[in-house]
Amino acid sequence: MGRTSDAKAKILTAAGTLLEQRGYSALGVAEICKAAGVPKGSFYYFFESKETLALAVIDAHWAAERHDWERILHGDGDPLLRLRELLEATEEGQRAGQGSYGAVLGCMFGNLSLEMSNQADAIRLRLQEIFEAEVDMVDAVITEAREHGELTLTDTREAARSVVAQLEGQVLFAKLYNNPARLHSLWQSCLALLGAGDQTALSAAA
Amino acid sequence: MGRTSDAKAKILTAAGTLLEQRGYSALGVAEICKAAGVPKGSFYYFFESKETLALAVIDAHWAAERHDWERILHGDGDPLLRLRELLEATEEGQRAGQGSYGAVLGCMFGNLSLEMSNQADAIRLRLQEIFEAEVDMVDAVITEAREHGELTLTDTREAARSVVAQLEGQVLFAKLYNNPARLHSLWQSCLALLGAGDQTALSAAA
Numbered sequence: 001m002g003r004t005s006d007a008k009a010k011i012l013t014a015a016g017t018l019l020e021q022r023g024y025s026a027l028g029v030a031e032i033c034k035a036a037g038v039p040k041g042s043f044y045y046f047f048e049s050k051e052t053l054a055l056a057v058i059d060a061h062w063a064a065e066r067h068d069w070e071r072i073l074h075g076d077g078d079p080l081l082r083l084r085e086l087l088e089a090t091e092e093g094q095r096a097g098q099g100s101y102g103a104v105l106g107c108m109f110g111n112l113s114l115e116m117s118n119q120a121d122a123i124r125l126r127l128q129e130i131f132e133a134e135v136d137m138v139d140a141v142i143t144e145a146r147e148h149g150e151l152t153l154t155d156t157r158e159a160a161r162s163v164v165a166q167l168e169g170q171v172l173f174a175k176l177y178n179n180p181a182r183l184h185s186l187w188q189s190c191l192a193l194l195g196a197g198d199q200t201a202l203s204a205a206a
Numbered sequence: 207m208g209r210t211s212d213a214k215a216k217i218l219t220a221a222g223t224l225l226e227q228r229g230y231s232a233l234g235v236a237e238i239c240k241a242a243g244v245p246k247g248s249f250y251y252f253f254e255s256k257e258t259l260a261l262a263v264i265d266a267h268w269a270a271e272r273h274d275w276e277r278i279l280h281g282d283g284d285p286l287l288r289l290r291e292l293l294e295a296t297e298e299g300q301r302a303g304q305g306s307y308g309a310v311l312g313c314m315f316g317n318l319s320l321e322m323s324n325q326a327d328a329i330r331l332r333l334q335e336i337f338e339a340e341v342d343m344v345d346a347v348i349t350e351a352r353e354h355g356e357l358t359l360t361d362t363r364e365a366a367r368s369v370v371a372q373l374e375g376q377v378l379f380a381k382l383y384n385n386p387a388r389l390h391s392l393w394q395s396c397l398a399l400l401g402a403g404d405q406t407a408l409s410a411a412a
Contacts, residue, residue: 023321025231103324111320113382115229118309127382161379162395168378169371176319176333189368193398 008046010036016057020097020105023115024054024123051120054112058123061108062130073137079144080151080196083163084187090167091183094174106175110168135160142194153195162193214252216242222263226303226311229321230260230329257326260318264329267314268336279343285350286357286402289369290393296373297389300380312381316374341366348400359401368399 014036018027029050033040047053072086097105105111109130116123139160145151153159166189174182191197220242224233235256239246253259278292303311311317315336322329345366351357359365372395380388397403 022325023229023231025229025321026325105324106320110378113378114312114317114320115231117381117384118311119228119232124382124384131379131382158391158394162372162376162391162398165375165379165395166368166372167375169373169375170368172316172319172374172378173337173367173371175323176330176337178323178330185364185368188364189371189399192368192401192403193395195398195403197398197401 007036007038007042010038011043011046011053012056012060015053016061017101019054019057020108020111021101021103023111024050025115029053051122054116054120055122055126058108058112058126058130066133069134069137073141078150079141079148080191080194083138083141083145083190087167087183087186087190090171091174091180091186094171094183095180098178098180104175104178104180107168107171110171131164134164138163145194151194151196159194163190166190166193213242213244213248216244217249217252217259218262218266221259222267223307225260225263226314226317227307227309229317230256231321257328260322260326261328261332264314264318264332264336272339275340275343279347284356285347285354286397286400289344289347289351289396293373293389293392293396296377297380297386297392300377300389301386304384304386310381310384310386313374313377316377337370340370344369351400357400357402365400369396372396372399 011032015027015032018032018035027050029043030040032050032053033043043053047056068089069086072089073082075082075085094104094106097103109127112123113127113131117127118124135157139156142151142153142156142160142163146153146156167186170183170186170189174180188197217238221233221238224238224241233256235249236246238256238259239249249259253262274295275292278295279288281288281291300310300312303309315333318329319333319337323333324330341363345362348357348359348362348366348369352359352362373392376389376392376395380386394403
C-alpha cells in the first residue's frame with residue numbers, strides 16, 4: 001500500500017496548492033493529476049469526483065489551521081493578547097504564501113465560500129461548520145477576557161462573528177491588493193469591535 | 207443598429223446574472239450566448255474574450271451600484287444615518303437577490319476579488335478601483351460626521367476601510383449561510399469600528 005498511499009497524498013498536496021491559487025471551477029482533474037505526477041486512473045481510485053477531492057482538501061487544510069488556532073488561542077497568558085497573536089499569525093501566513101507563490105492567496109475557506117456556496121451543498125455545509133468552529137474559538141477567548149474584566153460587551157457570540165467577518169474582509173483586501181500589510185490594522189479593528197478600542201495598554205504595541 | 211445593440215445588451219444582461227450566480231471560471235461563452243439567446247458569432251463581434259465581457263459586466267454593475275451609493279451617501283440629513291441607510295440597503299439588496307434567484311448571491315466585486323485577483327490583472331485592477339471608490343465615499347461621510355462632532359476618530363481612511371471590510375466579510379457569511387439576516391448586525395459593528403458603539407441615539411433603532 002506504500003505506493004498507493006503516496007499517490008493519494010500527492011494528489012491531495014497538488015490539489016491543495018492549485019485550489020488555493022486558482023479556485024475550484026478553473027481546475028480540471030487532468031491538471032491536478034499532472035501536477036501530482038500520478039496517472040488519472042489513480043485519481044478515481046481514491047476520489048469519486050472533483051468535489052470529493054475538494055472536500056478532502058478542505059478537511060486537510062482545516063485540520064492544519066485548526067491546530068494552529070488551538071495552539072494560539074488555548075495558550076496561557078492574557079486572552080486578548082492570544083487573539084492578537086492569532087491575527088498577527090494570519091498576516092504572517094499570508095506573507096509566507098506571497099513569498100512562496102508570488103501572490104497573496106487569501107483564506108481558502110473564504111475563497112471557496114464565495115465561489116462555491118451556491119453550487120455545491122456539501123462544500124457549503126462543510127465551510128459553514130468550519131466558520132462556526134472558528135467563531136466558537138474566538139467566542140471562547142472573548143468570554144474569557146470578559147470574565148477577567150477586560151471587556152464589558154454582552155453578546156460575545158455576535159462580537160466573535162464580527163471579528164471573524166473583519167478577518168475575512170481584510171484578507172479579501174490583502175488578496176485583491178496583493179499586499180499582506182493590509183492586515184496590519186486588523187488588531188485595532190478587532191479591539192474596536194470588542195468595544196476596547198481605547199485600551200491603550202492593549203493597543204499600544206499594535 | 208437596433209438589432210445588434212439589442213444583442214449586446216442581451217449578452218451583458220445574461221452574463222451579469224450568470225456571473226453573479228456562478229462566478230467567472232465556471233462559465234463558458236457558449237452558455238452565456240445560449241442564455242442571452244444570441245448566436246456565438248455575435249459574442250465575438252462585441253467582445254474580444256470572456257475577460258473583456260467580464261470587465262464590461264463589472265463596469266455596468268458598478269455604474270448601477272455607484273448610483274445607489276451616491277444617492278444614499280450624498281443625501282441630506284445626518285451623515286451617520288446615511289451610512290446606516292447604505293448598510294440597510296445592502297441587506298435589502300441581498301434579500302431581493304435571494305427572492306429572485308433562491309440564493310444570496312453576495313457582492314459581485316467581493317466574489318470576483320477572491321476568485322480572479324490572482325488570475326487576471328485587468329480584473330484585479332478594475333476591482334481595486336471600485337473598492338477604492340467605495341472607501342472614498344465612506345471616508346467622505348465619516349469625515350463629515352467627524353466635522354459635525356459625531357465621531358472623534360483620527361484616521362478616517364483606515365476606519366472607512368474597516369467598514370467596507372466588515373461589509374464584505376458579513377456579506378460573505380450571508381452568502382455562505384444563504385441568510386440575508388446575517389447582515390442585520392452590520393450597523394452595530396460599523397458603529398463599533400467608528401468608535402461610536404455607545405451612542406445610544408444612533409444605535410437604538412438598529
